[in-house]
Amino acid sequence: MIQEIIKVKATDGVSLDGFINKCEAGTKKVLIQIHGMTGNCYKNREKVICQKLINMNIDSICFNNRGSEVVKFIKDQNGEKRLAGSAYEEISESYYDVCGMIQFALDRGYEEIYIQGHSLGCTKAVYVYNRLLQEKSPYVKNIKALILLSLVDLPKVIEKIGKDKIPYAKQLVEEGNEDTIINEKGFSYPLSAKTILRYINGKDIDFARFGCEEDDFEVLNSFEIPLFFRWGNVDEILSMEVNEQVDFVKRKIHNNNLDVGFIDGANHSYLNKEEQLANEVAAFLVKNC
Numbered sequence: 001m002i003q004e005i006i007k008v009k010a011t012d013g014v015s016l017d018g019f020i021n022k023c024e025a026g027t028k029k030v031l032i033q034i035h036g037m038t039g040n041c042y043k044n045r046e047k048v049i050c051q052k053l054i055n056m057n058i059d060s061i062c063f064n065n066r067g068s069e070v071v072k073f074i075k076d077q078n079g080e081k082r083l084a085g086s087a088y089e090e091i092s093e094s095y096y097d098v099c100g101m102i103q104f105a106l107d108r109g110y111e112e113i114y115i116q117g118h119s120l121g122c123t124k125a126v127y128v129y130n131r132l133l134q135e136k137s138p139y140v141k142n143i144k145a146l147i148l149l150s151l152v153d154l155p156k157v158i159e160k161i162g163k164d165k166i167p168y169a170k171q172l173v174e175e176g177n178e179d180t181i182i183n184e185k186g187f188s189y190p191l192s193a194k195t196i197l198r199y200i201n202g203k204d205i206d207f208a209r210f211g212c213e214e215d216d217f218e219v220l221n222s223f224e225i226p227l228f229f230r231w232g233n234v235d236e237i238l239s240m241e242v243n244e245q246v247d248f249v250k251r252k253i254h255n256n257n258l259d260v261g262f263i264d265g266a267n268h269s270y271l272n273k274e275e276q277l278a279n280e281v282a283a284f285l286v287k288n289c
Contacts, residue, residue, distance in 0.1 A: 001021055001022065001023070001024070001050075001051070001054045002021075002022040002023075003019055003020070003021055003022070004018055004019060004020045004022060005018075005019050005211075006018050006019060006061075006063070006104070008063065008100050008101060008104045009100055009176065010066070010096040010097045010099070010100035011095075011096045011099045011100050011103065012076070012077060012096040012196075013072070013076055013077020013078075013081070014066055014074050014075070014076060014077070014096065014097070015075060016063050016064060016065060016066070016097060016100065016101075017061075017063065017064055018041045018061060018062050018063025018064055019041065019062055020059060020060065020061050020062075020108075021050040021051075021053075021054060021059060021062075022054075022059050022201070023054055023057050023058075023059055023262065025057065027057045027058060027059055027257070028074075028109065028111040028112060029057065029058045029059065029108075029111075029112045029113075029114070029115045029289060030058065030059040030060065030061055030105050030108075030110040030112070030113055030114070031049075031050075031053055031058055031059070031060045031061070031113075031115075031116055031147075032060075032061045032063075032098070032101050032102070032105065032113060032114070032116070033046050033050075033060060033062045033063075033067065033116045033117075033118075033121075034060065034065065034094075034098065034115065034116065034117040034118070034121035034125055035051070035062075035064070035065070035121050036117075036118045036119030036121045036122075036150075037067070037086045037089075037119060037120040037189055038068075038069060038070050038085075038086045038189050039068060039119075039120075039121070040064050040068045040069065040204075041062035041063050041064050041068075041116070041143045043269075044063075044274055044279065045149075045269065045270050045274045046060075046062050046173060046276040047274075048099075048212060048275055048277075048278045049052050049116070049274070049278045049281055050062065050275070051157050052189055052278035052279065052281070052282045053278075053281075053282065053285070055282075056107050056282060056285065056286065058114075058285065058289070059110070060202065061104075061105060062100060063066050063097075063101060065091045065094060065097040065098075065124070066084045066085075066093060066094075066097060067084065067085065067086050067094070067120070068085065068086075068129070069085050069086065070085050070086055070087055070189060070190055071083065071084075071085040071087050071088070071181075071190075072084055072085045082113045082190045082274070083166050085119075085188055086191070086196060086238065087181050087189070087190050087191055087192050087195065088179065088192050088194075089195050089198075090195070090198065091123065091124060091127055091198065091204075091205050092127075092204075093203060094127065094128060095127070095128050095131055096122035097115075098115070098125070098128040099128070099132075099139065100123065102139050102142070102143075103139075106139075106142065108280075110142075111142060112142065112289060113142045113143050113144060114143075114144055114145045114146075114147060114285065115128075115129065115143060115145075115146055115147070116146075116147035116148075116149065116281070117146075117147070117148055117149065118149040118150060119149070119150050119152055119237070119268065120152070120154070121147040121149075121154070122149065122150065122151035122154070123151070123154050123205055123208075125148065126145055126146070126148070126151075126207060126208075126219065126220065127204060127205055129143060129146060129223065130207070130219050130222070130223075133222065133223075143225060144225060144226070144288070144289060145225050145226040145227070145228065145284075145285070145288055145289065146223065146225060146226075146227050146228070147228040147281055147284070148227065148228060148229050148230075149185075149230050149231075149270070149277070150230070150231050150232065150236065150237065150268050150270075151208050151209045151229060151231075152197055152208065152237045153210050153239060154202075154205055154206075154208070154211055155199055155201075155202060155205065155206050156209070156239065157199050157237055157239075158196060158199040158200050159200045161167060161250075162182075162191075162196060162200075164198075165182050165196065166196065166200065168182065168193075169182060169193040169194075169196040169197055170190045170193075170197065172193035173194055178192065178193050178194035179192050179193070179194065180192060180193050181193075182196065188265075195265060197276075200249060202270070207219035207220060208220075210238070210239060210240065210245055210248060210249070211240050213246060215252070217252050217253055218225045220253050220255075221252075221253060221254050221255070223255065224255070224256075225257075226255070226257030226258075226259070226284070226287075226288040227255050227257070227258050227259070228260075228281065228284045229246075229249055229258075229259070229260040229261070229265060230261060230262060230277065230280065231245065231246075231262045231263075231266075232262060232263055232266030232268060232273070233262050233263075233265070233266065234265060234266060234267045235267045235268060236266075236267065237268055242262045243262070245262075246260050246261055246262055248255065257287075257288050259284050259287075261280070263277060263280070264277055
């Protein structure tokens with residue numbers, strides 16, 4: 001395996017760093033991995049999956065999107081500094097990050113692209129792919145599958161764990177203090193007032209309403225490419241038992257190449273279950289790529 005450090009421009013000019021794991025023989029297939037909230041591209045989970053796919057002649061791109069870590073500065077295309085990190089996430093900006101990586105992959109000669117997200121990274125993957133479909137982007141023809149690891153019903157989760165803080169967040173935004181971070185009991189991570197309200201009010205990211213029988217899952221059911229869903233069953237971020245969630249998704253998502261399940265003993269991060277997860281991702285790609 002050959003590893004190359006990369007710096008890539010998002011399509012709005014923000015600089016992103018990461019790396020490619022490459023097969024020695026060369027390949028036209030690549031997996032783009034999108035990390036979750038406060039995450040980065042150096043997790044063991046991604047490393048194990050990369051290694052497994054190298055054996056299948058599939059390269060992997062891992063990168064730190066602008067939501068990596070908790071708080072940091074990024075520079076826009078004009079060189080101006082601005083706050084970023086998970087505390088200041090704006091999901092719509094993930095479009096520029098992921099599209100930058102897709103274009104980078106195409107420029108490198110890759111033709112078949114698989115997109116994998118973990119947790120909030122799943123939300124970004126679905127949001128971006130849906131937007132590309134709506135725009136009839138030429139990128140769509142190159143994206144061959146979505147791999148969604150621990151997809152979360154984000155608006156519902158944020159509203160549930162932060163219900164006592166939402167009025168305060170609204171007050172801060174009304175007062176012009178939208179960047180104020182709310183770091184109190186209830187939230188797993190510090191989040192700015194504007195990010196909290198974005199999560200609970202974002203209709204464009206409210207596509208994983210697990211347990212809602214009335215929902216027709218219009219977004220996910222519009223995807224014709226193969227879909228892979230996995231969760232753990234230990235400290236997972238779910239509103240129902242994991243076996244019930246798996247059954248629910250199988251009933252509600254209509255896809256000819258749907259792979260839904262959970263890994264027994266895995267937590268939200270798949271700690272100590274990375275090898276099993278990698279095996280299941282690899283089996284899915286063998287069948288669908």
